[in-house]
Amino acid sequence: MNPEREIRALRERLREGGLAGSFLVRDLNSGEEIGIDPDLAYPIASLVKVPLAIAVLSRIANGELDEAQPIDIAPGRVDLAGPAGLSRFRYPARVAVADLLYLSIAISDNAAADALFALVPPAEVNRTLRDYGLSGIVVRHLMGDLMDTPAERFAPGETHLAHSLAIGARTATRGHPVRQLDVSLANSGSAKSFVDLLREVWAPQRIPAEVAARVRELMADNLIRHRLAPDFASDAARWSSKTGTLLNLRHEVGVVEHEDGSRFAVAALTESRVPAVLQPAAEALLARVARTLHDLLREG
Amino acid sequence: MPFWHTIPPMDLVAACRVFVHVGERGSVTLGAAAARVPQSVASRRIAALERHLGERLFDRSTRRTALTAFGRDLLPSAKRLVALAEALEHDAEQAKLRPLALAVPDTCSVRQCALLEGAAREHGAVLEFRTAAPAERAALASAREVRAALIAVPPDEGSWVVPLGVATAKNTGTRALHLDTLRPSRTQEARRIWLQPEDDVPHVRDRLEHLGHRAALLPAQLTVATSLTAAVSDVLRTDNLLLGSAAQAHELDLHWRPLAGTPVSRGYAMTGDEADRLKSPLWTHIAKCLGAQPKDETR
Numbered sequence: 001m002n003p004e005r006e007i008r009a010l011r012e013r014l015r016e017g018g019l020a021g022s023f024l025v026r027d028l029n030s031g032e033e034i035g036i037d038p039d040l041a042y043p044i045a046s047l048v049k050v051p052l053a054i055a056v057l058s059r060i061a062n063g064e065l066d067e068a069q070p071i072d073i074a075p076g077r078v079d080l081a082g083p084a085g086l087s088r089f090r091y092p093a094r095v096a097v098a099d100l101l102y103l104s105i106a107i108s109d110n111a112a113a114d115a116l117f118a119l120v121p122p123a124e125v126n127r128t129l130r131d132y133g134l135s136g137i138v139v140r141h142l143m144g145d146l147m148d149t150p151a152e153r154f155a156p157g158e159t160h161l162a163h164s165l166a167i168g169a170r171t172a173t174r175g176h177p178v179r180q181l182d183v184s185l186a187n188s189g190s191a192k193s194f195v196d197l198l199r200e201v202w203a204p205q206r207i208p209a210e211v212a213a214r215v216r217e218l219m220a221d222n223l224i225r226h227r228l229a230p231d232f233a234s235d236a237a238r239w240s241s242k243t244g245t246l247l248n249l250r251h252e253v254g255v256v257e258h259e260d261g262s263r264f265a266v267a268a269l270t271e272s273r274v275p276a277v278l279q280p281a282a283e284a285l286l287a288r289v290a291r292t293l294h295d296l297l298r299e300g
Numbered sequence: 301m302p303f304w305h306t307i308p309p310m311d312l313v314a315a316c317r318v319f320v321h322v323g324e325r326g327s328v329t330l331g332a333a334a335a336r337v338p339q340s341v342a343s344r345r346i347a348a349l350e351r352h353l354g355e356r357l358f359d360r361s362t363r364r365t366a367l368t369a370f371g372r373d374l375l376p377s378a379k380r381l382v383a384l385a386e387a388l389e390h391d392a393e394q395a396k397l398r399p400l401a402l403a404v405p406d407t408c409s410v411r412q413c414a415l416l417e418g419a420a421r422e423h424g425a426v427l428e429f430r431t432a433a434p435a436e437r438a439a440l441a442s443a444r445e446v447r448a449a450l451i452a453v454p455p456d457e458g459s460w461v462v463p464l465g466v467a468t469a470k471n472t473g474t475r476a477l478h479l480d481t482l483r484p485s486r487t488q489e490a491r492r493i494w495l496q497p498e499d500d501v502p503h504v505r506d507r508l509e510h511l512g513h514r515a516a517l518l519p520a521q522l523t524v525a526t527s528l529t530a531a532v533s534d535v536l537r538t539d540n541l542l543l544g545s546a547a548q549a550h551e552l553d554l555h556w557r558p559l560a561g562t563p564v565s566r567g568y569a570m571t572g573d574e575a576d577r578l579k580s581p582l583w584t585h586i587a588k589c590l591g592a593q594p595k596d597e598t599r
Binding site: 230231233234235236237258259260280281283284285287288291294295298299 | 472473478481485488514515561
């Protein structure tokens with residue numbers, strides 16, 4: 001396999017599409033991998049809900065937490081389009097821990113995730129990751145903190161201005177004047193660190209088997225499927241994943257399991273320089289790049 | 301019981317042949333040479349014929365071997381018998397050489413068909429090839445318009461199995477191609493697999509379409525070409541692929557890769573009046589014509 005030329009072409013296509021990113025695809029059976037800047041760290045936005053789920057499920061598994069424990073959720077009353085689930089509720093709700101996990105992964109519910117962070121704070125999530133030998137993903141803050149970006153301060157019609165501010169302001173050391181986009185201040189990780197995490201979930205060595213199985217089920221039930229799923233899911237291939245979106249960041253990490261038994265972990269972390277909120281062309285392009293890497297690895 | 305039943309069996313035609321040669325030349329030595337038998341055999345045959353006919357044909361009292369009156373009377377009839385026997389043998393040779401019509405797929409190469417023809421002649425059959433599409437071949441065989449036909453059957457029912465892969469103009473290696481890597485993207489035109497008319501049969505087309513649907517390919521990504529030439533022309537100009545055998549790709553000077561899991565194969569069986577006579581002795585040559593796997597690899 002000599003994929004260098006294809007990878008150069010993919011970089012060029014990303015550039016033309018206004019995207020930069022960290023991509024990695026790994027064959028979970030053979031360990032072979034192929035990527036584009038896989039070690040580049042990005043703020044991970046909602047991808048953090050996967051390590052959070054691992055940490056919460058580990059505490060359920062060792063008896064520290066009861067998955068049936070009901071949690072009172074104050075109404076979020078968020079009127080912005082985007083956040084889904086409990087964040088949009090108008091009245092108080094009482095939801096069990098296990099169901100908070102479902103909402104947090106399946107529809108990327110921020111209020112549900114923060115309710116779980118109240119039980120297992122960021123430092124605990126970090127410690128769990130280290131215990132499992134997973135480095136490279138750092139958890140520093142709650143989901144609610146992401147709701148305080150420049151985007152929330154502009155009128156709905158002017159959100160693109162927030163994107164303009166976000167784009168191009170990254171400093172040479174990958175810092176950023178917007179706190180949530182600064183990899184040294186935000187929850188952060190790279191494509192490689194997420195592929196390592198997915199490998200541990202799909203072929204557990206240190207994570208307890210029942211915890212890994214629950215995480216796989218939760219990710220298979222993910223309902224946000226407009227990014228990589230159109231290029232990976234089919235009747236002959238199961239796609240389990242989690243997305244992350246914040247301002248100009250568009251990420252997705254997941255595993256495709258083919259009928260013939262082959263499994264590939266895919267991580268795509270990207271940053272756009274187009275100041276628009278909805279970018280279907282960028283979604284399609286980043287998925288195409290991930291798929292092409294997958295095909296290169298699968299076909300040799 | 302008639303008299304001639306009591307004598308040992310005799311080859312009447314062979315004896316008449318010697319009688320004619322000796323009678324014409326007036327010498328046993330010369331006649332035996334002309335009949336290409338040793339002199340002793342010639343004498344024995346003449347003696348046997350004389351016993352059979354009940355009279356002497358030659359007068360042995362003189363130094364020359366002269367015909368008796370009886371011999372002179374019978375010589376014209378003996379000549380006619382010998383000529384007729386030669387005509388019969390000649391006609392039999394001609395009948396054996398009459399071509400035997402065999403319906404074959406249009407995927408068979410001219411060279412392999414020619415080699416098959418040569419091998420068939422060694423087994424006493426002259427083949428005449430009729431290339432036809434799968435449905436037409438079955439119809440030709442059942443209407444007895446051909447004496448044997450290679451018909452398309454599901455691979456597990458076939459005597460010959462031809463694994464199918466994809467051929468491309470560009471060399472992309474020899475590893476098996478997974479269908480799912482052809483799934484269309486939102487940003488690029490989808491690549492197409494051309495099916496040859498030969499593969500417009502349920503065990504190839506329907507199965508491949510089913511796998512295509514499951515792998516999320518567009519229906520148009522699996523299309524039956526109007527002709528092999530049209531498909532090859534497109535494959536040479538584009539990134540598209542041609543479904544076919546490795547042997548066919550080689551003949552077309554295209555690069556061939558198997559499909560992962562060998563999901564589809566062509567299967568062939570031979571039917572028709574002459575099928576039993578041709579099938580076993582020509583198995584290997586037919587396999588080469590079809591691009592089929594050698595025998596030890598079949599099932």
